[in-house]
Amino acid sequence: MASSASISRPRFRCFDPSNSYPATPDHPRHFSASPPTSRPSTPRVNGRSSGSMAISDNSEPKIATGPGGYVLEDVPHLVDYIPDLPTYPNPLQDNPSYSVVKQYFVNADDTVAQKIVVHKDSPRGTHFRRSGPRQKVYFESNDVHACIVTCGGLCPGLNTVIREIVCGLYHMYGVRRILGIEGGYRGFYARNTIPLTPKVVNDIHKRGGTILGTSRGGHVTSKIVDSIQDRGINQVYVIGGDGTQKGASVIFEEIRRRGLKVVVAGIPKTIDNDIPVIDRSFGFDTAVEEAQRAINAAHVEAESVENGIGFVKLMGRYSGFIAMYATLASRDVDCCLIPESPFYLEGPGGLYEYIERRLKEDGHLVIVMAEGAGQELLAESMNQQDASGNKLLQDVGLWLSQNIRDHFSKQRNMAINLKYIDPTYMIRAIPSNASDNVYCTLLAHSAIHGAMAGYTGFTVGPVNGRHAYIPFRWVTEGQNKVVITDRMWARLLSSTNQPSFLDLKEVEAMKKDEKEEETKAQLTVGENHTEAT
Numbered sequence: 221m222a223s224s225a226s227i228s229r230p231r232f233r234c235f236d237p238s239n240s241y242p243a244t245p246d247h248p249r250h251f252s253a254s255p256p257t258s259r260p261s262t263p264r265v266n267g268r269s270s271g272s273m274a275i276s277d278n279s280e281p282k283i284a285t286g287p288g289g290y291v292l293e294d295v296p297h298l299v300d301y302i303p304d305l306p307t308y309p310n311p312l313q314d315n316p317s318y319s320v321v322k323q324y325f326v327n328a329d330d331t332v333a334q335k336i337v338v339h340k341d342s343p344r345g346t347h348f349r350r351s352g353p354r355q356k357v358y359f360e361s362n363d364v365h366a367c368i369v370t371c372g373g374l375c376p377g378l379n380t381v382i383r384e385i386v387c388g389l390y391h392m393y394g395v396r397r398i399l400g401i402e403g404g405y406r407g408f409y410a411r412n413t414i415p416l417t418p419k420v421v422n423d424i425h426k427r428g429g430t431i432l433g434t435s436r437g438g439h440v441t442s443k444i445v446d447s448i449q450d451r452g453i454n455q456v457y458v459i460g461g462d463g464t465q466k467g468a469s470v471i472f473e474e475i476r477r478r479g480l481k482v483v484v485a486g487i488p489k490t491i492d493n494d495i496p497v498i499d500r501s502f503g504f505d506t507a508v509e510e511a512q513r514a515i516n517a518a519h520v521e522a523e524s525v526e527n528g529i530g531f532v533k534l535m536g537r538y539s540g541f542i543a544m545y546a547t548l549a550s551r552d553v554d555c556c557l558i559p560e561s562p563f564y565l566e567g568p569g570g571l572y573e574y575i576e577r578r579l580k581e582d583g584h585l586v587i588v589m590a591e592g593a594g595q596e597l598l599a600e601s602m603n604q605q606d607a608s609g610n611k612l613l614q615d616v617g618l619w620l621s622q623n624i625r626d627h628f629s630k631q632r633n634m635a636i637n638l639k640y641i642d643p644t645y646m647i648r649a650i651p652s653n654a655s656d657n658v659y660c661t662l663l664a665h666s667a668i669h670g671a672m673a674g675y676t677g678f679t680v681g682p683v684n685g686r687h688a689y690i691p692f693r694w695v696t697e698g699q700n701k702v703v704i705t706d707r708m709w710a711r712l713l714s715s716t717n718q719p720s721f722l723d724l725k726e727v728e729a730m731k732k733d734e735k736e737e738e739t740k741a742q743l744t745v746g747e748n749h750t751e752a753t
């Protein structure tokens with residue numbers, strides 16, 4: 221629960237330990253929902269602990285409230301569990317490139333609103349701490365020993381983020397000791413490390429993949445944190461998707477439990493764009509662009525023959541963003557199938573009927589399908605998981621294209637010419653495009669500034685266009701999905717002219733569910749406010 225003092229003031233200020241505001245009743249030093257129940261008797265600045273620590277097992281969310289239903293979902297800070305840490309002036313103020321910037325340091329009060337479309341009377345809602353450099357830092361440049369790890373599937377831009385973390389730490393903060401951990405989480409305890417310098421990473425943004433290698437599974441928290449401690453690492457940069465951020469959160473909790481002066485910063489990576497809260501994930505733009513090449517090929521093939529069907533399968537395990545955006549961008553697609561929108565094959569309003577109509581009217585059609593769409597139609601689902609515990613999917617594209625062929629040849633006696641194109645790994649194994657490159661730089665810099673300022677247990681990312689520090693649980697509890705009752709999906713339906721595969725009753729039920737969810741969320745914000753007052 222937030223302290224009531226923080227909301228009864230006419231002007232609400234957030235305490236940012238990294239800016240030089242004194243602790244006064246107006247600027248309370250601790251406004252965490254529940255401060256740590258106990259503290260380590262001797263705070264540890266690395267050095268393996270032999271005795272037991274007196275810190276609670278899991279950190280509580282740091283929530284502060286202000287007037288008008290303002291809620292700050294803050295991120296942890298080293299001083300939450302290691303009090304009286306010394307601070308140092310931010311070396312950026314002497315950096316010739318940055319010292320000329322007007323108001324370079326982020327204002328202590330700056331937060332970023334999660335929702336920017338509001339009504340006159342709606343509560344101000346949830347906010348996140350704005351990212352960026354602070355006046356004071358909690359690390360001396362010479363003392364920083366950073367490491368970078370990449371986990372999960374590939375994504376365009378991984379190398380750019382690695383490059384920008386290395387160059388940012390080196391050039392902005394004068395950090396010289398940066399290690400690359402090879403092969404994902406298990407690399408902490410089972411692989412070699414690579415010393416990273418600006419020279420080593422200079423050209424890597426032009427290559428796809430990750431120079432560090434990646435993996436699924438292998439998250440053994442105690443071994444990872446032992447390795448961090450043994451190597452004297454004090455800044456951990458973790459690049460990966462939802463699973464990786466969950467792993468980073470567990471590492472943070474263990475580090476906190478051991479009372480170590482080590483920050484953990486997450487940089488969200490997911491080609492599927494399924495991480496909640498942030499505007500989009502890096503590499504997504506590149507993937508959508510690359511998907512155009514496959515869709516163009518499918519279109520050319522389809523329109524060159526009689527009854528031609530171009531069928532493209534794209535990535536998207538649970539979320540169909542790549543398929544939806546690639547379809548909207550292309551304008552050549554007649555049908556887009558995504559996991560969020562169930563569809564059926566036979567009968568009136570079904571997929572086969574639609575395909576036949578298009579073939580009769582236009583002579584050809586293009587179908588784009590996300591890999592996770594229609595899994596429920598397959599007779600038996602695959603009961604296997606990958607090393608991280610993600611469910612393995614069947615190749616629904618192959619299955620559906622064969623079913624379409626069978627249907628038209630056997631049941632409709634129609635000769636069709638279907639070309640199946642599967643560029644799934646091609647769209648994620650390429651280097652990032654220009655716009656993703658710039659985006660990767662901003663993410664890397666946000667992470668560095670946050671870590672140097674002593675924040676920890678956070679993920680970085682843009683929220684409504686402004687970069688913010690987001691507590692791990694916001695990006696690990698839930699998934700970003702295409703909302704098929706939103707305008708974007710309606711735009712898609714109107715651009716392809718495909719059936720929605722839903723009847724009016726189903727749409728109404730969905731809208732009702734979403735409305736209830738929204739009201740619940742608003743009530744929760746209101747409740748926080750009431751509890752604090």
Ligand SMILES: Nc1ncnc2c1ncn2[C@@H]1O[C@H](COP(=O)(O)OP(=O)(O)OP(=O)(O)O)[C@@H](O)[C@H]1O
Pocket residue numbers: 371372373374404405406435436437438439460461462463464465466467468470489490491492607608610
């Ligand atoms: N709940 C969890 N707790 C700790 N570690 C986890 C958890 N879930 C996943 N991990 C670890 O995170 C790493 C990456 O997870 P995963 O393979 O699911 O990829 P991801 O980060 O979700 O990326 P993507 O799904 O976009 O490819 C793996 O090493 C896995 O062991």
Ligand SMILES: O=P(O)(O)OC[C@H]1O[C@](O)(CO)[C@@H](O)[C@@H]1O
Pocket residue numbers: 372373374461490491492535536537591606648
């Ligand atoms: O890399 P793997 O293990 O083949 O996993 C593929 C999965 O990874 C993703 O690309 C997410 O990173 C999904 O779109 C896809 O289902």
Ligand SMILES: [Mg+2]
Pocket residue numbers: 372461462463
């Ligand atoms: Mg994942």
